Amino acid sequence: MTALESWLSSSPGSAAPLWTLEGLRGADPVLGFALVMLAAVALAELLHRKLRAPRMLGHMITGALASPLALRLLDRTDLDPWKPIIDLAIGVLVFELGSRIRPRWLIDNPWLAFTCVLEGVLAGLCVAATLVSLGAPAPSAWLAGAVAMSTSPVITLVLVHEVRSRGQVTERLLIITAINTALAMLALKAWNVVAAAGSVNIGNELVPVITDAVVVIGGSFLLGIFAGWLLAKLNQPLRDAAAAPVLQIALVILAAMVAAQWKLSPLLALLIAGMAARSKMGHMLTVEPQLGSAGAVLTVLLFIALGMLFTLDGISTLWPWVIAILAARVVGKGVAVALLARLSALSWRQAAALTLTLQPMSSLAVLLAGNTFGWASQFPGVAGGVLQALLIATTLSHLVGPVLTKWSLQSLADECPQPAAKGS
Amino acid sequence: MSLAEFTTSEALTLGVELELQLVSMHDHDLSPQADDLLRELERHTGAWDVKPEITRSMIEIGTSIQRQHAPLVAELTDLRQQLSRAARKLNIGIAGGGTHAYQHWSEQQIYPTDRFHYISELYGYLAKQFTVFGQHVHVGCENGDTALWLLHALSRYVPHFIALSASSPYVQGVDTGFDSARLNSVFAFPLSGRAPFVRSWDEFGVYFDKMTSTGVVQSMKDFYWDIRPKPEFGTIELRVCDTPLTVDKAAALACYLQCICRYLREEKPFEPEEDDYLVYTFNRFQACRFGLDGEIVDPKTKTRQKLRDDILRTLARVDEHALDLQALNASQLIRDTLHEGNDAQWLRSRRKGGMPLSAVVEDATKRWMS
Numbered sequence: 001m002t003a004l005e006s007w008l009s010s011s012p013g014s015a016a017p018l019w020t021l022e023g024l025r026g027a028d029p030v031l032g033f034a035l036v037m038l039a040a041v042a043l044a045e046l047l048h049r050k051l052r053a054p055r056m057l058g059h060m061i062t063g064a065l066a067s068p069l070a071l072r073l074l075d076r077t078d079l080d081p082w083k084p085i086i087d088l089a090i091g092v093l094v095f096e097l098g099s100r101i102r103p104r105w106l107i108d109n110p111w112l113a114f115t116c117v118l119e120g121v122l123a124g125l126c127v128a129a130t131l132v133s134l135g136a137p138a139p140s141a142w143l144a145g146a147v148a149m150s151t152s153p154v155i156t157l158v159l160v161h162e163v164r165s166r167g168q169v170t171e172r173l174l175i176i177t178a179i180n181t182a183l184a185m186l187a188l189k190a191w192n193v194v195a196a197a198g199s200v201n202i203g204n205e206l207v208p209v210i211t212d213a214v215v216v217i218g219g220s221f222l223l224g225i226f227a228g229w230l231l232a233k234l235n236q237p238l239r240d241a242a243a244a245p246v247l248q249i250a251l252v253i254l255a256a257m258v259a260a261q262w263k264l265s266p267l268l269a270l271l272i273a274g275m276a277a278r279s280k281m282g283h284m285l286t287v288e289p290q291l292g293s294a295g296a297v298l299t300v301l302l303f304i305a306l307g308m309l310f311t312l313d314g315i316s317t318l319w320p321w322v323i324a325i326l327a328a329r330v331v332g333k334g335v336a337v338a339l340l341a342r343l344s345a346l347s348w349r350q351a352a353a354l355t356l357t358l359q360p361m362s363s364l365a366v367l368l369a370g371n372t373f374g375w376a377s378q379f380p381g382v383a384g385g386v387l388q389a390l391l392i393a394t395t396l397s398h399l400v401g402p403v404l405t406k407w408s409l410q411s412l413a414d415e416c417p418q419p420a421a422k423g424s
Numbered sequence: 425m426s427l428a429e430f431t432t433s434e435a436l437t438l439g440v441e442l443e444l445q446l447v448s449m450h451d452h453d454l455s456p457q458a459d460d461l462l463r464e465l466e467r468h469t470g471a472w473d474v475k476p477e478i479t480r481s482m483i484e485i486g487t488s489i490q491r492q493h494a495p496l497v498a499e500l501t502d503l504r505q506q507l508s509r510a511a512r513k514l515n516i517g518i519a520g521g522g523t524h525a526y527q528h529w530s531e532q533q534i535y536p537t538d539r540f541h542y543i544s545e546l547y548g549y550l551a552k553q554f555t556v557f558g559q560h561v562h563v564g565c566e567n568g569d570t571a572l573w574l575l576h577a578l579s580r581y582v583p584h585f586i587a588l589s590a591s592s593p594y595v596q597g598v599d600t601g602f603d604s605a606r607l608n609s610v611f612a613f614p615l616s617g618r619a620p621f622v623r624s625w626d627e628f629g630v631y632f633d634k635m636t637s638t639g640v641v642q643s644m645k646d647f648y649w650d651i652r653p654k655p656e657f658g659t660i661e662l663r664v665c666d667t668p669l670t671v672d673k674a675a676a677l678a679c680y681l682q683c684i685c686r687y688l689r690e691e692k693p694f695e696p697e698e699d700d701y702l703v704y705t706f707n708r709f710q711a712c713r714f715g716l717d718g719e720i721v722d723p724k725t726k727t728r729q730k731l732r733d734d735i736l737r738t739l740a741r742v743d744e745h746a747l748d749l750q751a752l753n754a755s756q757l758i759r760d761t762l763h764e765g766n767d768a769q770w771l772r773s774r775r776k777g778g779m780p781l782s783a784v785v786e787d788a789t790k791r792w793m794s
Contacts, residue, residue, distance in 0.1 A: 102449055108512040166448065168460050171515055283783040345464050345513050415456075418533050 036066045054402040056303045063307020086305050089298035091252045091270045092291045097153050098274020099287045101178050111344035120149040120180035123332030130328040140386035146191050148329045150184035151177045152362035159405050161289045167415035169350050173357045189213040220268040227255040228276025245292035310395040314388050321389035333358050353413035360401025361394050427632040430568030433658030437564035440678045441486045442667050443557040447517040452785040454527040456480035457516050464510040472503045478540050479532040479555050493679045493751040500671035508793040517789035522592025522606035522666025525781040529553045556606040557667040561678045562659035563685050568625025575651045575660045576696035577688045583711035583720050584735050589665035590715045591767030603715030603768035606666050616648040621698040669767045669791050679754035683742040
């Protein structure tokens with residue numbers, strides 16, 4: 001028996017051969033992840049060709065199938081060693097999103113700026129109010145509202161790359177996503193402050209929390225500006241286009257590590273870094289989609305991880321709250337977009353498309369405020385039922401949202417390249 | 425379909441049409457957002473007109489009927505301001521220039537109208553390659569016979585307008601070496617180039633009937649000639665100009681044409697003949713390739729000289745008419761162009777220092793919108 005056959009015939013954690021389900025469960029997590037990635041790419045391609053589904057859906061479904069939710073090939077704790085790489089994948093996408101934002105547009109079209117704020121706030125208010133009316137504890141409902149403000153920047157950006165959309169809905173989707181993600185992070189920090197204010201000893205609890213919030217937001221902002229400036233300086237002597245993505249990834253890692261070290265928000269810092277770099281470098285900043293091929297691999301890994309975090313536990317009892325979160329969110333965002341559509345120069349059809357594209361909810365809002373996947377540990381005291389309903393709602397919006405977004409951009413907004421006509 | 429009657433219009437009146445680029449403010453590539461801009465401009469306050477063009481990344485604007493330089497500049501300036509305001513609201517850039525420096529024709533989307541779908545079906549990929557941007561100038565004529573006489577008399581001056589307006593050195597990301605590469609795209613169309621040498625409207629009607637009977641053309645719109653009659657407007661239409669980078673240049677070119685037309689009509693310095701066209705394609709090529717540094721062969725005297733010098737001499741000859749038409753400012757701008765260089769040179773100067781083409785497009789956008 002050769003070494004390879006021996007390696008394939010059994011896994012370290014199990015006596016069963018590697019090609020069996022039991023063998024795969026006992027396999028080295030790194031090997032397991034590699035196999036899951038292969039399966040993810042294959043499933044994504046299959047779904048894309050047969051159903052025209054976004055590829056990320058295949059990646060997430062593979063993650064979900066490998067997770068304790070289905071085949072139990074990987075545990076969620078298996079994600080821990082991959083956490084820095086997953087953070088990097090998110091960081092890469094958030095930096096790129098920042099680089100696509102042109103803040104000047106908000107001055108040229110103040111109604112758009114108003115839309116960016118109103119759609120987040122109204123979605124949050126609608127979700128919180130609906131949950132309270134259904135009997136959820138107020139602090140928990142407000143937390144759910146804060147999370148519901150945001151749209152997933154990861155799903156949005158990767159989908160825009162995949163369908164190559166260009167137009168008003170796409171541009172607005174990107175700027176709104178960036179802003180409502182930052183707003184959600186602010187809301188979550190504010191929630192921490194308010195939750196602390198509710199405690200008995202205000203002097204001991206509230207002041208440090210407010211200070212922490214200010215330091216995190218202000219510090220992340222300054223770090224982002226500095227990172228953008230540094231990238232511009234480092235880029236100056238370089239004329240090699242191939243070196244640009246390497247430099248950008250290195251800077252993303254550096255900024256994220258400094259932010260983590262100083263307990264700032266790495267992702268807010270990277271969003272600002274992208275904007276600062278664009279503003280400082282202008283045309284000298286060329287950001288490849290997902291910062292190039294390596295970034296694209298990281299993105300697949302990220303979506304597998306998001307799939308592994310899917311949960312439907314307790315849906316049989318929590319479904320009214322889940323539906324309430326999803327429905328109130330659609331209504332909140334839809335009303336805000338519709339109210340300001342014509343004033344901000346958007347047609348009704350585009351407004352409908354924009355509302356639907358904003359639906360993939362972001363677990364990133366929580367990640368922006370914290371630094372692990374452990375939601376419950378980030379927000380002690382939140383009612384377990386509400387948190388679980390929020391997680392289920394996120395799962396469902398990650399499954400349905402990309403399909404809705406793709407359809408909206410392609411069919412409703414008509415912003416994707418038209419298929420080549422026969423013979424042309 | 426038979427040829428329409430030639431509508432009578434006031435001699436030497438002007439109408440200017442400009443095809444404009446819509447670019448993304450992110451990467452400055454063409455952006456298919458014509459519908460958004462047209463919707464935003466539905467309630468504009470001017471007498472001018474704005475409409476879609478063959479792809480969704482283009483629009484065409486047209487002035488009202490004008491007689492003099494100053495009101496033409498005023499209208500174009502108002503038009504530019506309203507267009508720019510709407511574009512800023514939508515985060516779109518608007519630029520002049522005969523070509524976009526690095527757009528890929530295959531990514532362009534045909535604007536959904538019956539006419540554009542017909543062109544797309546008929547010409548295949550040429551339709552998308554027709555994502556080029558020109559200035560058309562209409563000059564009013566009192567009847568069809570005068571229109572055709574003027575059309576042929578003007579052929580000698582076509583290189584002037586090509587060289588002065590040239591602003592399309594870059595195509596698909598490379599410097600073509602041409603000052604006006606746009607006309608090479610137009611030349612791919614089977615019914616492009618010069619109009620047939622017929623001198624009366626009746627004769628032209630016979631030619632038109634022959635062409636329609638072959639099924640090759642259905643209307644005057646199917647002719648992509650450098651200068652063509654427009655019977656429904658009562659004009660001839662000069663179509664060789666690239667869209668300049670500023671509205672001031674566009675107005676100056678229109679008025680330079682107006683001055684030459686007046687000079688030709690009133691002084692009748694020569695009688696057009698078929699042999700004038702022997703050098704037409706050579707002169708046209710020289711102007712496209714070398715711009716103002718090209719050479720021109722005079723079809724009458726057979727002498728060869730620099731195009732820049734020929735324009736200077738022409739300006740001197742038409743100065744009196746420019747004075748009468750109150751177009752001296754336009755003549756001065758044309759003279760300045762001879763010294764400073766055309767827009768193709770301006771675009772190339774932006775590229776110096778290793779700036780990427782996206783920076784060149786952004787600079788052109790700023791120049792048009794400011």
